[in-house]
Amino acid sequence: MEAKAYIDSLIEKSRIAQKEFENFTQEQVDAIVKEIAKVVYDNAEELAKMAVEETGMGVYEHKVLKNKGKSKTIWNSLKGKKSVGIINRDAETGIVEIAKPMGVVGSVTPTTNPIVTPMCNAMFALKGRNSIVIAPHPRAKQCSTYTVKLINEAIKKHNAPENLIQIIEEPSIEKTNLLMAAVDVVVATGGMGMVKAAYSSGKPAYGVGAGNVQVIIDRDVDFDDAAQKIIAGRTFDNGIICSGEQTVIAHEDDYDKVIEAFKKNGAYYVSDKEEKEKFRNAMFINGALNKDVVGQSPQKVAEIAGVEIPADTKVILIEADGIGVEDVLCKEKMCPVMATFRYKTFEEGVRIAQTNLSLEGAGHSAAIHSNNNEHIDYAGENLTVSRLVVNQPSSTTAGGSFFNGFAPTTTLGCGSWGNNSISENFTYKHMINISRIGHYMADRVAPTDEEIWA
Known part of the structure; x- marks a missing residue:
């Protein structure tokens, strides 16, 4: 199948899955999100071994720690957070906030983090009742694809719609570019060229900048x-x-x-x-x-x-x-x-x-x-x-960690300094649209001109 037809097929299936998933309750959504993390936690050793062998990078023991640590901290940070329906009522301002999905998320993941980045972005996307299509790095396609396969098997027991999480099994730059142009929002974690392509895709995008701590x-x-x-x-x-x-x-x-x-x-x-x-x-x-x-x-x-x-x-x-x-x-x-x-x-x-x-x-x-x-x-x-x-x-x-206030994530925004749209850690709140109801506050008194300009 040629690249465009292949991506069109993934997107079509993803939209069907997302529409069904949109009707899930908060409890149903959270059960699936938790399961994604638990799969990586439970299979940490096998997935770490695969990642080191396929990419030729990193340290097995550290990847085990990363798989266990990120799955724990990210789920812990999402547990109990509202992301379905009315998420906030502010009596003081009269504003009611309602969370709604963005749709289909396109996630570009790197060879340096081929297990936890797909896991993390899938958790954030699904927390907002979105579907996700992952474009893995070609040098990490096997371990990333296997991770998604394990996750999809596990979330079946929670009646997750088929094709809610998909991955491009034979990735290429062409397929990734086509994906980014077809989804509703892009999350690009990788090299600066790919991040720039994400911001040039014509779709809302979240990317990362180069590090140099x-x-x-x-x-x-x-x-x-x-x-x-x-x-x-x-x-x-x-x-x-x-x-x-x-x-x-x-x-x-x-x-x-x-x-x-x-x-x-x-x-x-x-x-x-x-x-x-x-x-x-x-x-x-x-x-x-x-x-x-x-x-x-x-x-x-x-x-x-x-x-x-x-x-x-x-x-x-x-x-x-x-x-x-x-x-x-x-x-x-x-x-x-x-x-x-x-x-x-x-x-x-x-x-x-x-x-x-x-x-x-x-x-x-x-x-x-x-x-x-x-x-x-x-x-x-x-x-x-x-x-x-x-x-x-x-x-x-x-x-993010249990001992600081940074949001647990694998995608760290770098603000306008790093040509990014956010200057904070990427998390589930970036994967939801929020509708706001503005009630008329009849008991309010408008300040006088003198008070305003005093």
Whole structure:
């Protein structure tokens, strides 16, 4: 079947399923949404193994944790939230809000997150009584398709309409573009080219921006504790998560102590000029990240660079030779490698972070390890990021956790800085239309002109 006829067929089936699903109650909807998460939780090991084997990226144990963690946190965040019928009555304003479906959702998913992104977007779409068609990355089509198959088998017992969740089994750029033009709303989680295509599809779209998480270490923290958290974040799934830490920005008087704390916790530190150049040349080709290092271990990255490092190295730290455009190491590195910087004042530390963000990653996320609320607020006010993660591993918490208030998700909006439509974590509320009833408030008194302009 040629591409257009194939996509037209998926859309037709999806619309039939959605129309039926639109009549489900909140309880029925939630039972299906919960089941989607439970399938990934219960099959975490098998799905993690498939993902690592097919994509050649990441770490099996970490993907198991991701499958279990995301399924738990996302369902927990959706549990009890109204998304069907009247969801809010505001007696003060006289506004009544009614949730309605958007229709058919098109979801473009990445090779870096081939299990939890389809799961997550299906949960959000169905929470709003939409249907969904998933366009997986071609290098992850088997594990993504198998995930959808398991989910569809499981939701049958809840009488879910057939074809409520579909996936393009043999994906291509042509099919993905046709899908995006045919659905009612697009969620694109992937490379910037695909996100741009989503915004150019002529349909409402939610996308993500590039990550390049800058990490500022303040002077008042336990450097050993900060190093452990940052390393945990940077090494998770071999650094392929967009919210993963990319730099270490420390005060010049503390720099050596900070580096020692990292070395004590498994870091290999590079300050030799020749060795730095070897890593630069291995990781970047004409300024673009070498795909061969993406999601690889520090040992593999070092091997590509022709540098010998200890077998137990967890992360590679490289002293940068400048900020922003002055050193390619200031860009996003999707592997367990970080660049390091010294600052004289806290304000300069924030300026270094912002300069690197202006090169790449504006709008995404930054992290700070500090006990100084004034410094934390200053960083929040002055960095062009949608989220600032405080005293946590950014990689595993910027997308929501049980210990912060970020909405659990796999799609992190980057605002206008990152050419995105939202500057928050994508969730179910972005998958519903809301009708508002405005009641006449007869007991209200209009203010006088004098009161208005006072």
